[in-house]
Amino acid sequence: MMRYEGKFKIFDSSSVRTYPLKDRPSEVSISDLIDENKVIDEAESYSSSDLEGLASKVVEARRQDKPVIVFSGAHIIKNGMGPLLSSLIKKGIISALGVNGAFTIHDFELAYCGKTSESIPNALSEGLFGFAEETNRYINQALVHGNSLLIGYGESMGRLISGEPFPEKAKCMYPEASVQYNAFQKDIPLCVHCAVGTDIYHMTAYFDGEALGGCSGRDFLVFANEISKLENGGVVIVIGSAVIGVEVILKAISMAANVGKPPKGITTASFDIREADLEQASKNNKSAPSYYFRDIKSIVTRIPKAFGGTGYYIKGDHRETLPAFYRSIVRRSV
Structure with a gap:
C-alpha cells in the first residue's frame, strides 16, 4: 500500500478483497477475436471516399518511410479488433502506438487467460467490479519492476507478457493475442x-502511484519523440480515445513544434461513432456541440490546419470501419 503522511485520512486499500480472474464472468473471449486473414476477402460492409483517401495516405507515408502513429482506446480490444493492430505492426505499417490504461487491461487479460470485459452493472452493486486478482497483481508488479529499471509502461507490459518475471512470471496462455506483446517483439514503441x-x-x-507515474511519464516522452519525426509529414490516427489520446497528441505536437520540428503536411484522422459537424468545428463555433468534441476540434481540424495538412473523420462502428480500413491498406500494400 502507498505511504501517506499528510493531514487527511486515506482509503485503506489493504482491506480490499480480490477474486481469481478465472472465476469472473467475462463478455469477450479469445474466440471472439477477428481473423485478420479472413478480413481481406470479406465483402465490404462499409465504404467511404474519406476512408479510402486515408488508407492511401497511410500506404504512401510508409513507402516514403514517414511515420504512421496510432492512438487507440480500449474498445478496439473489447470489440475483438486487436489482431488488426497486431497485423499492421507486423507488416511495418504502424510505426508507433499510443494507448490508454484500459487498453492494457483488456489486452493483458486476453493474453493471460483468453477472456476479458466484465459486466459492470452486475458486478458494481456486489462490490466486485475491478477486483480480479491477477489483473491487479501482475500489471502493478510489471510497473513497479519497470519503474526500478527506469523504462516505460508499454515496455514493462511487453516484458511481462513475453514471460519475464515481475517478480513472478505471468504464465500467459495466449501471448500472440496481445497487441502489447507483438509491439514489444517487433521493437515498435507502444506508449x-x-x-x-x-x-x-x-x-x-x-x-x-509512483511506479505508474514514472512508467507512463517516460512513455509520454517516448511518444513525443515519435511525434517529432513527423516534421516531413506522416499520419496520426485516433481510434476511439476522444479525450486522453487527443490531449496527448496535441501536447506532443506542440512540443515538437517548439523545438523546431513541426509536423508539416500532416494527415490526421479520428475513428468514432457519433455525429459531428466538421464545418462548425473548423469555424470555432462555440455554440455548436461539435466544438466540444476534442477529437473533431483538435485532431480533425486544428492540427492539420495549423501545419498545412489534411484531417479526416471516419464515422461508424469500429467493427465495420476498422476491417474496411485494414482491407484497404493491405490491398494497396501488395
Whole structure:
C-alpha cells in the first residue's frame, strides 16, 4: 500500500478483497477475436471516399518511410479488433502506438487467460467490479519492476507478457493475442498514457502511484519523440480515445513544434461513432456541440490546419470501419 503522511485520512486499500480472474464472468473471449486473414476477402460492409483517401495516405507515408502513429482506446480490444493492430505492426505499417490504461487491461487479460470485459452493472452493486486478482497483481508488479529499471509502461507490459518475471512470471496462455506483446517483439514503441484513478488496477494495495507515474511519464516522452519525426509529414490516427489520446497528441505536437520540428503536411484522422459537424468545428463555433468534441476540434481540424495538412473523420462502428480500413491498406500494400 502507498505511504501517506499528510493531514487527511486515506482509503485503506489493504482491506480490499480480490477474486481469481478465472472465476469472473467475462463478455469477450479469445474466440471472439477477428481473423485478420479472413478480413481481406470479406465483402465490404462499409465504404467511404474519406476512408479510402486515408488508407492511401497511410500506404504512401510508409513507402516514403514517414511515420504512421496510432492512438487507440480500449474498445478496439473489447470489440475483438486487436489482431488488426497486431497485423499492421507486423507488416511495418504502424510505426508507433499510443494507448490508454484500459487498453492494457483488456489486452493483458486476453493474453493471460483468453477472456476479458466484465459486466459492470452486475458486478458494481456486489462490490466486485475491478477486483480480479491477477489483473491487479501482475500489471502493478510489471510497473513497479519497470519503474526500478527506469523504462516505460508499454515496455514493462511487453516484458511481462513475453514471460519475464515481475517478480513472478505471468504464465500467459495466449501471448500472440496481445497487441502489447507483438509491439514489444517487433521493437515498435507502444506508449501507455494514464490518469490516476481511472483504471481498475489502481484500486488495490498492489497499486503504486509512483511506479505508474514514472512508467507512463517516460512513455509520454517516448511518444513525443515519435511525434517529432513527423516534421516531413506522416499520419496520426485516433481510434476511439476522444479525450486522453487527443490531449496527448496535441501536447506532443506542440512540443515538437517548439523545438523546431513541426509536423508539416500532416494527415490526421479520428475513428468514432457519433455525429459531428466538421464545418462548425473548423469555424470555432462555440455554440455548436461539435466544438466540444476534442477529437473533431483538435485532431480533425486544428492540427492539420495549423501545419498545412489534411484531417479526416471516419464515422461508424469500429467493427465495420476498422476491417474496411485494414482491407484497404493491405490491398494497396501488395
